[in-house]
Amino acid sequence: MAYKILTSQCISCNLCLTVCPTNAVKVVDGQHWIDPELCTNCVGSIHTVPQCKAGCPTCDGCVKQPSDYWEGWFANYNRVVAKLTNKQDYWERWFQTYSQKYSEQLQKRQSQSVGSEA
Ligand code: SF4
Numbered sequence: 112m113a114y115k116i117l118t119s120q121c122i123s124c125n126l127c128l129t130v131c132p133t134n135a136v137k138v139v140d141g142q143h144w145i146d147p148e149l150c151t152n153c154v155g156s157i158h159t160v161p162q163c164k165a166g167c168p169t170c171d172g173c174v175k176q177p178s179d180y181w182e183g184w185f186a187n188y189n190r191v192v193a194k195l196t197n198k199q200d201y202w203e204r205w206f207q208t209y210s211q212k213y214s215e216q217l218q219k220r221q222s223q224s225v226g227s228e229a
C-alpha cells in the first residue's frame with residue numbers, strides 16, 4: 112500500500128521529491144507522482160513517518176493509497192468530512208443560501224400563479 116500524490120492538491124513545490132529516501136517520487140510532464148514499486152512507506156529507512164506526507168505543505172498532497180475499493184471510499188469520505196467540519200460555518204451558510212434560493216423560487220411561482228389567475 113504505497114503513497115500517492117493527489118495532483119489536484121499538488122502545488123509542485125518539489126519537497127517530496129527531495130526528501131523521499133527511495134527516490135519514488137517522479138515528475139512526468141510537470142506532474143508529480145509516486146512509483147508504487149519504489150515506495151516503501153518509508154518503512155526500513157531512518158524516518159519514523161512517511162516523509163512525503165509529513166513535509167507536504169498542502170493538506171492532502173501525499174496520501175496513502177488504499178488497497179481496496181471500500182478502504183478508498185472511506186478514506187475519501189473521511190477526508191471530505193474532515194474538511195467540512197473544519198469549516199465551522201459551512202452548514203449555516205449552506206442553509207442560508209438554500210433557504211434564500213427556495214424563498215425566491217417560491218415567490219416567483221406564487222407571482223406566476225397570481226398572474227395567470229388574473
Ligand atoms: S512514503 Fe516514503 S518512500 Fe513512499 S513516496 Fe513517500 S517519502 Fe517516498
Ligand code: SF4
Nearest residue numbers: 121122125127167172
Ligand atoms: S510536497 Fe506536496 S505539494 Fe510539494 S510536490 Fe510533493 S505532493 Fe506536491
